[in-house]
Amino acid sequence: MSSSPRDGLLEHSLRPYEAIHEHAELELELAGKGEIERLAALGARWQELTAGLPAQPPAAAGELLERARLIHERTRVELVRLRDALLADIATTKRARRAADGYAGQLSPRPRLDRSA
Secondary structure (H helix, E strand, C coil): CCCCHHHHHHHHHHHHHHHHHHHHHHHHHHHHHCCHHHHHHCHHHHHHHHHCCCCCCCHHHHHHHHHHHHHHHHHHHHHHHHHHHHHHHHHHHHHHHHHHHHHHCCCCCCCCCCCCC
16 A cells, blocks of 8 residues: 555654654763763754754654653763763762872882982
C-alpha cells in the first residue's frame, strides 16, 4: 500500500522536529561520554534547527518534542554529574597540595651547592 500525498506532507512537516530529537540524542551521548567540547560546539546547530520553526508546532510533533524534552533533562543530569565529579577532583587536588606543602615545610633546607665536588 502506498502512502498518500498527505502522509508525505506530514512526514515532511515533522522532519525539523525529528532533527531536534536526533540532536537531543547526540547531546545526551556526548554528555554521557564527557565530551564537553564537542557538546559545546553543537550550540550553533541547535540555533539552526530551531530558527525557522513556527511558534505553535503541529500536533503531530508533540510526541517528538516531549521525547526531546525528556532527553534534555537526562542530558542536564549527566552534566550535573560531570560538574560534581570535576569539583570533587579539584577538592582532592587542593587537599593533596595542602598536604604536600605541609610536609615540605618540615624538611630541612639543603644547600644548593654540592660542597663535595
